[in-house]
Amino acid sequence: MSLNQYESVVHSFSVNSTYRLMGEGTSTQDDQGIGVLVYDIGATNPSVVIKRGINASCPEFGEAWTWAPVVWNWFNILRLSLTLAGIMGNALVIIIHGKSKSNRGTDRLIAGLAVADLLCSVFLTPIPGASRLSNNWLGNIYCKFVFSNVLVWIPFIASMYTLCMISLERFFAIVYPFIYRAKITPSRIKYVFIPIWVLAFIVNIGSFVVNTVHPDSCSCIVHFPTRLGKMMQGVLLFITEYVIPIGIMLFAHVRTIRELHTEARALKENRMDSSRITLNLLQARERVLQMLFVVVMTFIICWTPDQLCYLFYSIGILNVDFLHSRLYMAFILLAYVNSCANPFIYTARNPEFRHALKVLFKKAARVQQVFNTSEWVHDRTDDVVNDVANGTAVESRV
Numbered sequence: 001m002s003l004n005q006y007e008s009v010v011h012s013f014s015v016n017s018t019y020r021l022m023g024e025g026t027s028t029q030d031d032q033g034i035g036v037l038v039y040d041i042g043a044t045n046p047s048v049v050i051k052r053g054i055n056a057s058c059p060e061f062g063e064a065w066t067w068a069p070v071v072w073n074w075f076n077i078l079r080l081s082l083t084l085a086g087i088m089g090n091a092l093v094i095i096i097h098g099k100s101k102s103n104r105g106t107d108r109l110i111a112g113l114a115v116a117d118l119l120c121s122v123f124l125t126p127i128p129g130a131s132r133l134s135n136n137w138l139g140n141i142y143c144k145f146v147f148s149n150v151l152v153w154i155p156f157i158a159s160m161y162t163l164c165m166i167s168l169e170r171f172f173a174i175v176y177p178f179i180y181r182a183k184i185t186p187s188r189i190k191y192v193f194i195p196i197w198v199l200a201f202i203v204n205i206g207s208f209v210v211n212t213v214h215p216d217s218c219s220c221i222v223h224f225p226t227r228l229g230k231m232m233q234g235v236l237l238f239i240t241e242y243v244i245p246i247g248i249m250l251f252a253h254v255r256t257i258r259e260l261h262t263e264a265r266a267l268k269e270n271r272m273d274s275s276r277i278t279l280n281l282l283q284a285r286e287r288v289l290q291m292l293f294v295v296v297m298t299f300i301i302c303w304t305p306d307q308l309c310y311l312f313y314s315i316g317i318l319n320v321d322f323l324h325s326r327l328y329m330a331f332i333l334l335a336y337v338n339s340c341a342n343p344f345i346y347t348a349r350n351p352e353f354r355h356a357l358k359v360l361f362k363k364a365a366r367v368q369q370v371f372n373t374s375e376w377v378h379d380r381t382d383d384v385v386n387d388v389a390n391g392t393a394v395e396s397r398v
Contacts, residue, residue, distance in 0.1 A: 065130050065132060065133045065134065066130065066131045066132035066133075067128045067129070067130055067131065068128060068129050068130075068131040069128050070126045070127065070128055075329050075332075075333070076126045078333050079124060079126055079333065079336060080125065080126055082121075082124070082333065082336045082337060082339070082340055083121050083122075083124045083125050083126075083336075083340075085121075085340040086117060086118065086120070086121025086124070086336075086339040086340030087118060087121045087122060089340050089342070089343030089344065090114040090115075090117045090118035090121060090339075090340070090342070090343060091118060092343060092357065092360070093110070093111070093114035093342070093343050093346065094111060094114050094115060094118065095360065096353065096356045096357065096360060097110065097111035097114070098111070099356075099360070100356060103186045104186065105169050105173075105184060105185075105186050105189040106166065106169060106170065106173075106288065108186065108189050108190060109162060109165055109166045109169060109189065109192075110166065110346075112162050112193050112196075113159055113162045113163065113166065113342065114342070114343075116155045116156070116158040116159035116162055117155070117159050117338075117339045117340070117342060119155035120152055120155040120156050120159060120339045121339045121340060123149070123151040123152045123155070124152055124336060124339065129147070130142055130146075130147070130219075130220070131219060132218045132219060133213060133218060133219070133220070134213075134218070135213045135215055135218065139213045139220075140212060140213055142220070143211045143212055143213055143220035143221075144207065144208045144211045144212075147211060147220035148207040148208075148211040148220075148222075150204050150207040150208070153204050153207070154197075154200045154201055154204055155200070156200075156339070157199070157200035157203050157204065157241060158196050158197050158200040159338075159339070160241065160245050160299070161196045161199060161200060161245065162193075162196055163245070163249060163295065163296060163299060164245050164248045164249055164252075165192055165196065166292060167248060167249045167252035167253055167256075167292070167296065168248065168252050169184065169189070170252065170253075170256050170288075170289055170292065171252040171253075171255060171256050172184055174256050174259050174260060174285065174289075175255060175256060175259045203237070203240050203241065206233055206237075210222050210223055210224060210233075227316075230314055231314055231315050231316070233314065234310060234311055234313070234314020234315060235311065235314065235315065237310075237314075238307060238310070238311040238314075241307065242303065242304075242307045246299075246300060249296045249299075250296070253289070253292070253293050253296060256289060257286075257289060257293070260285060260286050260289065264286070291345065291346070294345050295342055295345055298338060298341050298342075298345065299338055301334075302334050302335050302337050302338035302341070303335050303338060305331040305334060305335075306331045306332060306334070306335040309322070309323070309328055309331060
């Protein structure tokens with residue numbers, strides 16, 4: 001999990017300790033040697049230090065909210081570009097699968113993957129943030145749902161688990177075909193999305209616990225009760241969000257590809273004319289599997305740097321200084337790429353998807369042509385009526 005989910009964090013300061021953010025040195029302490037550090041990775045000046053006892057307590061009611069506009073630096077510009085690419089690309093995938101009326105389990109899962117990536121892209125859109133808010137139920141709702149970026153992380157986890165289900169679906173279809181035909185029917189696959197999204201919500205429950213309104217600064221913070229709790233949260237997220245899903249996907253794909261190669265070798269050795277259809281089907285399956293393997297590898301490449309950095313931050317190997325570096329912000333953008341990459345992979349690796357995309361654009365061009373023709377006919381009819389009314393129409397018959 002990236003720090004993008006936890007853009008503001010409460011840290012304990014030892015006496016006379018110094019923390020550097022974006023190259024600027026800052027230190028603070030109070031009577032207890034405790035300070036509050038609030039930061040935002042998308043801001044121009046991302047470090048604000050507040051000493052307890054300096055600010056008045058934040059009132060529960062009657063406090064006007066203050067909104068900070070979006071700073072259009074390189075990070076947010078690239079983020080918005082990836083957001084638009086993800087929305088348009090995944091919307092096309094959903095439209096194509098909706099028009100295909102396919103009952104294949106893989107197609108339904110790919111459509112579900114596009115829905116999750118589309119929602120992730122939508123909630124990645126840079127929006128103004130509340131720099132000061134009221135310490136009441138409304139402020140806490142904002143901190144737990146908007147500030148925490150949990151609305152980004154729930155579809156992201158759902159996308160990850162959907163990739164796992166696609167890998168397992170292909171695994172059973174090829175390695176255990178009889179079990180697949182008997183148990184994993186297309187009508188049952190649609191119910192898989194229910195536990196996927198429930199698990200995605202459960203994994204992110206911690207965001208609702210640690211995100212809250214700070215009573216002194218009147219801003220959203222992330223508060224871990226203990227250092228051990230922070231470490232356990234980071235390790236558990238790394239296991240549930242990264243280790244287990246990637247382990248499942250890699251095992252399923254490697255085992256399935258090995259089975260396909262074994263079957264193809266056996267068919268080629270038999271050299272039977274009657275097996276040519278089976279061989280073509282086998283090759284088609286292998287193309288689909290290769291495409292899905294590229295999807296999985298893209299996911300691993302995009303998310304590995306971010307996941308490792310957040311794990312190292314949670315267990316104390318990396319300090320907060322690195323989480324404000326341009327390198328880590330680049331890792332976050334690389335993670336965002338995953339939400340918009342799949343449609344381009346389908347276009348490059350899947351001939352059926354390319355054909356469906358061409359058909360969709362041809363139909364759109366025909367519809368536009370029909371509208372243009374109708375508008376031209378309507379304009380010409382108006383011209384003729386006006387000519388007749390003005391007595392300038394020319395009789396075409398002799």
